[in-house]
Amino acid sequence: MEEPLLATANNCLDHQGSSSEVAETSSSSSSLLTWEVISSEIKKVAYIAMPMVVTTVSQYMLRVISVMMIGHLGELSLSGAAIATSLTNVTGFSLLLGMASALETLCGQAYGARRYQLMGSYTYGAIISLLLVCIPISILWIFTEKLLILIGQDPLISHEAGIYSICLIPTLFPYAILQLLIRYLLTQSLIYPMLLSSVAALVFHIPVSWILIYKFEFGSAGAALGIGLSYWLNVILLGIYVKYASSCEKTRIVFSKDVFPSIREFFRFGIPSAVMICLQWWSYELAILLSGLLPNPQLETSVLTICFVVASLHYYIPYSFSTGASTRVSNELGAGHAEAARLAAWLATFLAVIEVARSARKRVFERRPQLTIE
Numbered sequence: 001m002e003e004p005l006l007a008t009a010n011n012c013l014d015h016q017g018s019s020s021e022v023a024e025t026s027s028s029s030s031s032l033l034t035w036e037v038i039s040s041e042i043k044k045v046a047y048i049a050m051p052m053v054v055t056t057v058s059q060y061m062l063r064v065i066s067v068m069m070i071g072h073l074g075e076l077s078l079s080g081a082a083i084a085t086s087l088t089n090v091t092g093f094s095l096l097l098g099m100a101s102a103l104e105t106l107c108g109q110a111y112g113a114r115r116y117q118l119m120g121s122y123t124y125g126a127i128i129s130l131l132l133v134c135i136p137i138s139i140l141w142i143f144t145e146k147l148l149i150l151i152g153q154d155p156l157i158s159h160e161a162g163i164y165s166i167c168l169i170p171t172l173f174p175y176a177i178l179q180l181l182i183r184y185l186l187t188q189s190l191i192y193p194m195l196l197s198s199v200a201a202l203v204f205h206i207p208v209s210w211i212l213i214y215k216f217e218f219g220s221a222g223a224a225l226g227i228g229l230s231y232w233l234n235v236i237l238l239g240i241y242v243k244y245a246s247s248c249e250k251t252r253i254v255f256s257k258d259v260f261p262s263i264r265e266f267f268r269f270g271i272p273s274a275v276m277i278c279l280q281w282w283s284y285e286l287a288i289l290l291s292g293l294l295p296n297p298q299l300e301t302s303v304l305t306i307c308f309v310v311a312s313l314h315y316y317i318p319y320s321f322s323t324g325a326s327t328r329v330s331n332e333l334g335a336g337h338a339e340a341a342r343l344a345a346w347l348a349t350f351l352a353v354i355e356v357a358r359s360a361r362k363r364v365f366e367r368r369p370q371l372t373i374e
Helices: 015-030 035-071 075-100 102-112 116-142 143-151 156-185 192-215 222-243 259-291 298-312 316-334 338-356 358-363
Strands: none
Touching: 035 075, 035 102, 035 156, 035 192, 035 298, 035 316, 075 102, 075 116, 075 143, 075 156, 075 222, 075 298, 102 116, 102 156, 102 222, 102 316, 116 143, 116 156, 116 259, 116 358, 143 156, 156 192, 156 222, 156 358, 192 222, 222 259, 259 298, 316 338
């Protein structure tokens, strides 16, 4: 199995701690795989995954609620927001989310190796990196209308999408910070602060969006501004927790001499992570962009957007379990427990297979199609 990222860092620990870890690893490797061991690992993954379902869905619903409210303004407003959302996802949000995933590996292994101060340095460097990445993305979004017209989109829809994209620019920066804070807390299994802040942001978002869209009559621009305000609230709540909570005392995010070297390490893992996330995400968003080239683009784009919004909600359950497994694997690798990391990876794969084969399970009991329809 591949050597843990912080294997050399583990050597810096005191000799007594290293000897005990080696003995623990050796004994765990030689022990039989029992149901108690498996059930214990499933509980650890579920402890992370189940609250993460609520957290990720709450964050996703910020944009869904905005799209729902925009839909009542008419087909043109909805299709413009849909095209803008797809373009901003492709050129911005997917890239930031993918790069932020590098922190799962870096902070996860640092936490497992008990290099707590290094976690703060990694997170600080990652925040600097993603905020710099946001600058060229913001410039690109300013020219959304011209870009859409250039690729053959309807001029009216392109104009609406351009306004929506420009108003989404203030959302980029809190989104980048939020994704990094989530990974920072996630690798320490501090799940419930994220859950509470995400739900609070969602509750705040509903009345704020309604006021901006309908009361102040900002239309789709108000919806975009409401998303940004809600993300900033989420970041502020998590920032207060990280700064003052005793559970983050050892891993506090402060500037140190390790910050700038960590930036190079962050990009080393962040770019491949972004490629993997983007290739998966873009397949959905490109379909919406292509729908704008159909004969009736306002109707086609609106309908396809509604379908994808509903379908995307089903994605967050397996995504949350994969996040839990990723955290467990990186923690165990950082601690030098290769067997425990391998077990977490295999259990995550097994749970994924069960999820994929859910339709086949019904056919085990009945071959008549009428009884196997969901």
